Amino acid sequence: MAFKFFKKKTENIIPGRVSTGKEELFCYGFDASSAEGAPSAVVRPVSTEEVSEVAAFAFNTDTPIVPRGAGTGMTGGAVPLKGAVILSLEGMNRIIDIDAKNMVAIVEPGVINSHLQERLEDVDLFYPPDPASMKFCTLGGNVAENAGGPRAIKYGVTKDYVLGLETVLPDGRVLMTGGRTFKGVVGYDLTRLLVGSEGTLGIITKIFLKVLPMPEATVTLLCTYSHIEDAAQTVSKITSSSIIPRTLEFMDHESIMAVENYKSFGLPVNAEALLLIEVDGQHSAVSEEAEKIASICTSFNGNVSIAEDMFSKQRIWEARRAVSPALYHIRPTKINEDIVVPRGRIPEMLRAIREIAEKNKLIIANFGHAGDGNIHVNIMTDKNDVEEYGRAKDSVKDIFEATLKLNGTISGEHGVGLSKKQFVGMELSDVSIEIMKKIKNVFDPKGILNPGKIFPD
């Protein structure tokens, strides 16, 4: 009854933008994780005022709502539980301002990451965070998950670029945090509390982003290895040198094979590991750094090639970004974790993963951001092979135990959402969870905003 009332009222607030059609509801029940939900409606506001009115009304009627960007999240953050209403921000997709003088971009949450990057490139500006899904994912989603990407090793993650936020609280009030300045210490840092809060503290309606000048030049190198240890040593040597590469990505043997089976890029299928390294900056610096890096790779028996032109660069990156979909050629179901260990401990972590794979007779492909210790661990299996799928799911806990033993964290970029909720207590202490739940209660005393996420019940 309450829901019908909600639907009717919301249709008055934003006529024509409330959907309850079955097919539509079905589509909005998913994100890129394996979780599924069934929303009772999808609501598409196009302004902060509309978000505010809908939120206020949801608050007054105890209607759970779930903010959503493009639904590319990996952990069920945007999947509605208990028939929650999806509040889709896709219609709030304006780039409001690009202020080149002060190096600030102001955007609505529904702007696609790569759209902003392209617009900035037109005026020689640069927004570094480049999650793999950047051609589809929204900046609001990036803020909610504190998205990273290959460029994090040099440039950091979304949180390092959010100067301020306009957020609608679950009760409909509008909260402005931070602003347009690069520094500020007035009061508590609510901005950085909201970034990465996975849509559980507020609904982001405006984002103030710091942007950088476009680097003058970029050089891309590809290096393949017969032995994974050599790749690990290369990573170690580069990261302790005075060079900070723009990206330092790796792919293991399984990933390389998967990519070559998917589409022939000419990667050596018997290589045990591959590194994709980029440096950027002033022309002369970049040439010098690229030479030094090539030299380091070669000293550890790497087979280096430097991308000659834009086409070659794009091809190398296409291969790297193809890993995620390519893995489905191995097995049709993927359990996808994104653990982080202190970067010097990557070799130990990869060994631990290999042992887990062998013990459980599973195929596990690893790739990711070697430069900051962030490994995407992909257990390839088949949901329909109940026995194998069971082993695959059980091995997640082993992987997390191995991670935490190496002083790591169970999620570097994907967040907790639904998928990792049950494991949160392995990493966070009771005190920590208690404080976080109390903070959640400060923002959302009725528990209507994206309920059931992050914290174990």
Next chain:
Amino acid sequence: MAFKFFKKKTENIIPGRVSTGKEELFCYGFDASSAEGAPSAVVRPVSTEEVSEVAAFAFNTDTPIVPRGAGTGMTGGAVPLKGAVILSLEGMNRIIDIDAKNMVAIVEPGVINSHLQERLEDVDLFYPPDPASMKFCTLGGNVAENAGGPRAIKYGVTKDYVLGLETVLPDGRVLMTGGRTFKGVVGYDLTRLLVGSEGTLGIITKIFLKVLPMPEATVTLLCTYSHIEDAAQTVSKITSSSIIPRTLEFMDHESIMAVENYKSFGLPVNAEALLLIEVDGQHSAVSEEAEKIASICTSFNGNVSIAEDMFSKQRIWEARRAVSPALYHIRPTKINEDIVVPRGRIPEMLRAIREIAEKNKLIIANFGHAGDGNIHVNIMTDKNDVEEYGRAKDSVKDIFEATLKLNGTISGEHGVGLSKKQFVGMELSDVSIEIMKKIKNVFDPKGILNPGKIFPD
């Protein structure tokens, strides 16, 4: 009665490290602001366990406690109100570990900033945040205030380097947040909530810091101008180029004069403005960037010199760091604000300050971090000249109004503490303050930790 009980108990917990001598209490009643307090005792724990026990006992006896580093804060953050007990972390001053392989330093809160920098330099590592007081201030204090410094333009501030914290809560329980990884998104970002919380949410007992490889080379340039507009244009041109300087500091005419009167560095006393610019990185890049920057300076009528050697570099920096004490040669009392505006708006802000100075017949010296829009605004006056001092205090509000009008913030580095408490409502909305107070209440339900700071009563 309760306090005597507290003192007795604390003397049992940490015998010989509880002081109530008059002279000692007097010294611990100050920081570097103009606020004065009168603590009832000074307690000096040397371990997390001791901090925890003392905090638990304070909680149980409703005894207010104030954490303190070196007392170099500018806004009264460590000044005890209502006879609070000072909990000095100066005895927790060990550098626990420098993990070069994983680029993490683990330190106790009482470690002096420059001591860490020197130890890291010995192993070719680099911790960028360099507040002016770095030879005296503690890392715990830096965390509490989210300290910045000249290198922030390229390297960011303390918050960008804190990977994890061990914090003792006001009730004595120990909270671990973050860790040793460069990325992590499990739960809310309590680490970055604690950084900059000015000792009001918890007592920091261990800090996990990210460190960087030492840049290969640094070049320092000094550039003086007859017209401040030319300096402003230079800043604008450099910051929109692809060069990101390591520092981009400025000093106005008053500051230059004060420094030359204090100690003769050979700065041109009739210059209207001075820029101190540094670039760092690979040798070849740095030479090229320094040339480009020198060229930009000259194109705007600047008189450039490049520091030839380490001695010259140190001398230039000595002059820059001498500004703060040198200003006392103008007048004996300083009202010191550290506002930030979007950096393209520095010229407007400086004009607004000049108008305020003229209107109120005051001497105002400005210097600071042009690269990130952070101006240290120093109203030089004399407490004993009651009338002038009154005008000086009144002009603070005008300065803040002008700042906020330009989308700025009333504090970039120094925090709110006591000094800016009354002005917080000019910048933060009621909703914002309400949320922050509720968060404070989550951590400190009894209000015993550094009461009376940040928020208007």
